Amino acid sequence: MSTDTETRLLARPLNWLETRSEATFAYILLAPAFALLALIAFYPLVDTFRFSLLADQTAAADPFGGFAGLDNYAALLSGEALLPQQFLDPSFATPLLQQALFVTLAFAVISVLFETALGFGQALILDQDFYGRRWVRVAIIIPYAIPIVIQAMIFYLMFNPTIGFGTEFMQWLGVFGENPLANTTDSFIIVLVGDIWKTSAFMALLILAGLQSVDRQLFDVAKVSGASPWQRFKYITLPLVAPALLVAMLFRTMDAMRIYGLIDATAGCQTVPSMSCLVITALQETRRWATGSAVAFLTAVVIGLVVVVYLFGLRDQGAGMT
């Protein structure tokens, strides 16, 4: 009896929905998704920008002071922000790897280049038919699926001077100093290696999708006309997967520019200050929330600019991207 009234109560709005026009129906069904996105993304983004225009108030209960215009941005972009690390220091008085913008961009460019090259290699292997391919594929994907904190733990332990062999090895190569996880350059390299280890697999998967959509007959045609495997790769595989490759690189770059967890759990945000790191440092170390908001908004802007650059690249490629 009670379930019957329940279903009827549920049925009434559903019936009402039934007779709405297609557009109204669409908007109503999208409401939950957009409510969630508005609460977690759109509104905070706007608020972040609003906060970034206020002054810092490190001693008061409310961390935000009065309206300060673009002062926070001016300080951040001139290297005069009152933070342990700088966002950008045009005078280069701050070492490059203590400037969040450079750390992040350098990290993104280098890691994406390595990941693309290695991912391509992995994808070419996974594209072959061979005995045990399923297990090789699992092995190659696994790093992608492991939690960031565990990825960080592996490299933290590996380069820990007491127990890890990594430091000794790198010192033997003459690259690292005494305690690499406290040294900015050494830590930067460790974070890079850790990221490349984990995310090459992601690139591999996206590129693999591109490879598998290539018409196999094209290879047979090329083979018959006497192309060597290298020529087949250069003249058929590469041009045909180029769009997929660019999309994959776009996704990876966006992701690389958000780097936080791997740094936080290995070297720490002070040693390798990425842009996201700097936001948290500003909040937790200096209680400069307004400056932190400005860093956060700049992070979004920088990522937005990079996306735009990629989209132009994709348009030039012009290959079937809508």
Next chain:
Amino acid sequence: MASVTLDNITKRYEDTVAVNDMNLEIRDGEFLTLVGPSGCGKSTTMETVAGLTIPTEGSVHIGDREVTDLPPKDRGISMVFQNIALFPHMDVYDNISFGLRLRKYDQTEIEERVERAADVVQLEGMMDRMPEEMSGGQRQRVAIARAIVREPEVFLMDEPLANLDAELRVHMRTQLQRLHRELDTTIVYVTHDQAQAMTMSDRVAVIDGGALQQVAPPLTCYNEPDNLFVAGFIGSPAMNFMEGAATDDGFESRYVDVPFDPAENGIEPDQSLTVGVRPEDVYLERDQELAAEPSRTYDAIVDVLEPMGDEMFVYLLLDEDVEASAEGRGAGQLLVSLDPDTVIGEGEEIEVVFDRSNIHVFDSDTGEAITHRLR
């Protein structure tokens, strides 16, 4: 059982009009076919009856109920789809009983009804098959069982035979007619195939450009088409058309002239006319006694012969300088259907006559029919 009434139905999409001000009454128990070329709006019309499309303007009644704003499930209809649309994740029993289960019928009633429906379409013993394990014809029968099991007031069938092979299509055609006789329910049937429309329906509604062209029994559409579109669409092969104008003593065109008294036929001098003659209403001069009212003779040259077994299609050129078009239906060309035993050769010069009692005259400007029988 119920009638279906469409009042001033218009369906507009962003920049196209799919159905334009349609008024149509489908009678209780009738088998009515909506027929027309693809994109003519016949499917949209049916969807407004089903409730799958909400018309921009106008109203739909099923029986005495206005259903314009009711969702499909509350309209008392069932439908058979072109792509059969069996739920691939359910077996035959679950497919057929889906609607009954949604309506919370009790178990024994569902079982009885499913059994009866399966019996009608001869699906006994296949209840636990999955759709993918069945042939096209079997799937179609399941779809029909799913439609009849709910004993709806109106059946809608949207090109249900289009995806079947030719032999099966003919077989299912008779099955559907038998079904209609047994169930005695209103059936609205959509097809682009005029042969299906002709053979199965009580009445045919010919649609073009989102508008009704003619609603009449199949033979009426065939013998007395209301306009040029219907005349050209119904009948296979299609009617021969000749464009010209009225003179004081008849019709004149480049290759053919037909003498008649304009006043008696309701035609004004100088009116532009199109004269239509069906291939089977053209006779060889030597057989002219077969025609009810033979016309004057016309000279022609045999271009191509197409013996079909039960009849023979003969493509004629009405003059030596006529260039044969690829379809064989251009100006100066004439398609004739003759007895297959007729002795005739390609290139032969012959004389033909028309049956004046079956000459259709249309106003070229409006396309409307003026007369179907010359006086």
Next chain:
Amino acid sequence: MSDVDADAGAEHPDVAAQAAATVDEPELDRGIVEGWAARMISNPERAYRAAFYVATVFFLVTTLFPFYWLFMVAITPRGSLRDVGVFTPGGVNLAAFIEIFQRIPFHRYMFNSFLIATVATVTVLIVASLAGYVFGRLRFRGRNLLLLGVLVTSFFPPAAFFIPLNRLFNANVDVLRPILSAGSLYNTPFAIFIPLSAIYLPLSIFILMTFYSQIPDGLEDAARVEGTTRIGALFRVIVPLSAPGVATAGVLTFITVYNEYFFSSLMTNGRPGNWAPMLEGILRYQGQFEVLFNLMAAASIVAVLPVAILVVVAQEKIVSGLTAGGLKE
């Protein structure tokens, strides 16, 4: 398939070379390496196959070795941690796998992570199903603009949302007082799963949109004529028929939420009773006086097992999901 062709093609010169070797005396003088090199040069396909195997082994070693080494650290007794080699442990003692649960309630951290990931997955699947249905199957004004809005959210870094959210979740909301003792969302699972649901929603929308759009219109129409509402048709017909896509979106969401670091580390104070997720647990072994490296390693291995199992079971789905979501743009 193509391998067979390659091998068949490779056979001929090879057989010819062997035949030549038995006849021609000088061939026998060649060393093994020289002979191998000669064969490689005469038959490039074979060289490529060799390179293929070398590369495969290289990738397998580089991806799997860190796990192996982590295990070596985990089974080394604390006193011998200095003796951990590249391939060998400093000793063998599996007690660490028990000790991780005794030192801190690591199981509680794991439970918290599981709960958060499960709730986020269910939320995402429901919300993304509705949105995926709309984007995949309905035509309406503003569709492309709204889709772009979804896409754009996935561009922004979580850091750009963090500060307002942090304030929001720390704010005391009186309405919440009866449900949450503190009256704020900080230190509750909500503070983690709500942001993460939103952030990983777009990927699922893209995956489900692709799958839902492939279900023939006729099936939805048939369900509606048979007696369901449009929503009913979605959950009775479209979703079941898109089961692989739904599974893919679910597995990916679960893994990414379970793996997430940013919000997971910032939205609680790290106490297990305050719903801190697994990552806080692992970092907890970094005590005040000593760092329990072997326990960190052991806890990491325990925490990685669920996702590792998921990957083994659902690798096919992860691959198809990432590619569907990634290439749809």
